[in-house]
């Protein structure tokens with residue numbers, strides 16, 4: 087697929103971390119396939135991360151998700167060696183960071199990797215501006231330039247005007263914006279975010295997620311985002327890695343994780359996610375049956391009969407949505423010799439493909455004509471059928487489009503009563 | 507008991523060791539002695555040269571700058587009261603001894619504390635020595651000090667440096683170690699060097715704790731002045747010592763009170779200087 091063209095930003099190969107003294111023996115046991123609990127019992131060492139291997143692509147948001155203690159923080163801290171890996175390679179742009187000397191490592195930390203922390207980790211004795219400047223200050227950037235860049239960074243996160251305040255004068259959400267601005271000021275390629283939004287209350291959290299997505303869209307950084315919250319992972323992740331007891335148990339797109347959990351653990355994790363907030367119109371839409379407006383009532387009627395549907399969408403030559411006609415009206419039109427245009431219902435419900443299902447409930451449950459999914463230029467992309475929506479919300483994978491292939495709507499699935 | 511194990515002659519060994527040090531490094535000790543004596547006496551002369559009222563006002567202003575107005579007023583009244591009692595010069599001699607020994611204690615102690623906070627091995631070596639330094643009766647320091655530095659103010663300074671240094675070292679280590687782990691991680695994650703981490707984050711955040719150590723060092727040094735007077739260090743301590751040996755209760759009370767006044771002034775000023783808010787705090 088397209089993945090072949092995407093550049094690998096970070097390559098993680100057989101990376102393990104064992105905390106404690108007897109790490110040699112523990113490594114050995116690890117290679118023999120012993121579990122974290124067994125190794126703890128036999129050697130007294132804690133396995134933080136077990137033989138992790140995966141790639142992170144340039145410009146993606148890679149989410150690492152798992153319960154508390156599953157090794158997320160340990161894994162992400164090995165990327166900039168705040169924690170030294172016990173074994174393995176971590177190549178960033180091809181260079182193995184594990185083998186770098188202090189000087190090289192410091193350079194990577196200064197130029198390439200920014201980090202945002204769960205409890206913000208702002209310096210309480212420094213102003214917001216001084217906090218934001220920190221990364222540049224220690225590189226020896228001239229004062230005027232670093233202030234300039236720090237201010238720009240603060241402006242990006244919407245904190246212009248707070249430069250002279252101290253962290254404890256700001257709310258949690260604002261403090262984390264400072265944390266983000268501080269990480270962005272160095273203009274790193276990679277952003278490590280360890281539970282960056284977990285300490286924030288839900289509403290602010292959602293705002294921050296949106297803003298992060300916006301920033302990511304604008305700046306195109308590679309983001310490694312850690313969370314224990316599946317909803318958050320599904321919202322912002324391009325791909326998600328699921329961890330359990332130091333193991334990476336599955337890596338995939340949000341849809342893959344949701345729809346084909348690779349084992350029981352993932353299934354459990356995914357079980358109680360609110361699908362209606364995750365799935366979008368694009369996920370459940372079916373291919374629409376349409377008739378071009380100049381084909382006339384007879385053709386439209388024939389199509390409806392064949393497909394056993396009671397209404398059909400009418401489009402122009404460029405597949406732009408004009409409206410819909412019902413079978414009843416079309417029969418009348420063909421008898422009186424009127425054109426399709428004359429019986430066209432223009433006021434059909436429409437939505438865009440990225441609208442989440444919660445926002446569609448009301449319309450879908452009341453409308454008699456299936457809802458149309460259109461793009462910005464009013465091209466008809468698909469339709470939403472009530473049965474598919476209910477099926478998808480029940481977690482039934484067959485109602486969900488994977489990798490954007492839209493299935494033909496099968497007549498049997500149609501909820502709209504047939505005319506016959 | 508005594509018969510079963512031969513008694514090891516620890517005392518003899520230590521005496522021999524000290525004799526050896528004195529003969530080998532006599533000139534070094536002489537030089538050091540001259541320097542310390544010069545420093546203390548120079549400070550006394552300088553302060554005595556300024557009229558007492560002017561100096562009292564000057565101290566009050568410093569107190570105001572470093573702490574509060576109330577403490578400044580207390581400083582002024584307290585110092586003038588000591589002057590009124592007639593112990594001004596003795597007070598200056600004591601102050602010079604205390605300040606000299608505390609400054610030396612800080613110059614040695616703060617770097618040691620920083621070192622201990624960075625190196626677990628260093629800490630393992632330093633900590634038991636500190637325990638020993640603090641539990642050993644202060645008198646014991648006087649004897650070798652006399653051998654090395656003769657009678658006078660210098661053994662007094664040396665003994666009080668040793669006696670007053672532990673809290674500074676301990677609290678410097680503590681303050682630096684107390685800086686939250688995620689702040690350390692943040693400085694590291696941005697690529698700080700060890701010195702950048704220390705100077706830009708750890709030491710500024712440890713400052714209140716370090717100041718608490720400085721405060722304790724000053725108090726311990728003050729508590730040494732009477733003891734130091736036994737080896738001939740001049741000052742208020744000497745007055746107290748003489749009053750006690752001559753059973754002059756009234757004089758003993760006056761001089762004791764003067765020491766207390768100085769102690770309160772130094773204590774309050776350093777306490778406030780440590781707490782004085784400079785921007786944000788750890789929340």
Ligand SMILES: Nc1ncnc2c1ncn2[C@@H]1O[C@H](COP(=O)(O)OP(=O)(O)O)[C@@H](O)[C@H]1O
Pocket residue numbers: 105106132133134152153154155156157158159160161
């Ligand atoms: N410094 C450490 N020393 C010993 N064990 C640790 C250390 N840090 C983490 N661990 C252990 O490693 C495992 C993974 O921890 P962590 O990476 O913090 O998990 P998460 O971030 O997913 O909650 C846990 O069992 C934890 O107890």
Ligand SMILES: [Mg+2]
Pocket residue numbers: 158159160281
């Ligand atoms: Mg964690």
